[in-house]
Amino acid sequence: MEFDWSPEYIELVQVVHEEIRVPKSFAPYAEGKQFKGYVDGVEVDNRVLLLDPYSIEGQNIIHFLVSGTELQRINEKLGSSHYNKGTMEFKLVPQSEVVKNSFEFYLVNEETLVQVGTTVKASWDSTFGANDEIPFEITFFDENRNLLKDVRYGFFLIDQDTGNVIFSNVGDDSSNLGILASEGIDIQKITLPSQKTYRIDIAVFGQGITYDTTYAGIGSGLIEVGPGGLQPITSTPPPSNEISIPDWVRNNAGWWSDGAITDNDFASGLEFMIRENIIKVPTTSNGQSNENAIIPDWVRNNAGWWAEELISDEDFANGIQFLIKEGIISV
Structure with missing residues (x-):
């Protein structure tokens, strides 16, 4: 851009x-x-x-x-x-x-304690624990499970044993209270010092530039912190005998990802190689031909990753199947 x-x-x-x-x-x-x-x-x-x-x-x-x-x-x-x-x-x-720990809770009106339409989900990578800088993902939903966007919120972390607030954040803009979660999702990095249970209190102050209070409220959840330092879980999908892609095709994918060849040249090359059985992918129904279709950026990323051997042949074939279904290439 x-x-x-x-x-x-x-x-x-x-x-x-x-x-x-x-x-x-x-x-x-x-x-x-x-x-x-x-x-x-x-x-x-x-x-x-x-x-x-x-x-x-x-x-x-x-x-x-x-x-x-x-x-x-x-x-x-x-x-x-x-x-x-x-x-x-x-x-x-x-x-x-990664495997994530998570929990959800609803918010209530601070004065009446009546439930409002807001649900909060907190999640974090289970490999993190005490003394790690943990990226907590905080997500806000309305009563229809749609994301609540442009939410202003704050949070407090409390030691359950002592009742002391060990960390808090209500934003750093004195004229606009709260942290802005523009897409309804936010990530906060927090270090918790010990293996124990902590309480997180979350308050939604309002939504949008007018601080609409329809979904404003407070609520709490419990975070159990383990030892940390664990290794992430990785999984490798079983190989498919329906997929066969020569290694030299990686060069083409890398060139296209870097912009050295055009979308049309890349798509035409794929068509030729599939028809000639140089590339074999699972049978896929052709979509309606669309010569003006634009190849999405994620497919370009996919090709670049595959060229660098960051993803499997199966994942690269998934991108090719998408192009066939969308009519961008025809085989």
Whole structure:
């Protein structure tokens, strides 16, 4: 995307939002996966990346929410030669699959204690524990299980044994109370000192720039912290005898991912190789031919990952099947 990296402009930017939408059936982007995100080749804080499996049936949305502070850090990392680049490039790299701990609770009106329509889900990677910096994912839903966007909230972490507040955050903008969860999902990094049970109190102050209080309320949940330092769980899918892709095809995939060959050239090459049985993928019904169709960015990422051997042949074949179903290539 086009972007002005001049320091004068960066100082005015609050956040840059980019999203990638992919089928839920595409394993590298599945719920439970971890990612590393890069902007112009610089790894960004994992709080920049939010996975939304709720908003669109059959699709996952991965949000890049790059703050002005993060943009300044990227500029400092790349130096003054970066100021005139004129574009911003996003890259996702899949990591290991994780098992998450989670719990949910509803909020009540602070004065009447009557339940409001808000449900809060808190989840975190089970491999983290005491003395680890744990990225807690906090998600807000309305009564219809839709994400509550543009929520302003705060939270307090309380030692159950002593009743003492050990950490709190109600935002850092004195004129606008609360942390903003623009997409209804937020990640907060918190270090808990001991293996024990903590209580988290969450308060929603309002929604939107007017602080609509329809979904405002308070609620609590319990966090049990283990020893930490555990290894992530990884899984490798069994190989499929329906898939056969020569290694030299990786070069083509890498060139296309880097923009060295066009979408049409890449699609035409795939068509030829499938018809000639150079590439074998599971039988897939052709969609209606669409010469003007645009290949989604996630398929380009998929090709780049496969070229770098970050994902399996099965995952790459999944992307090819998508192109066939959408009529982008015909076999």
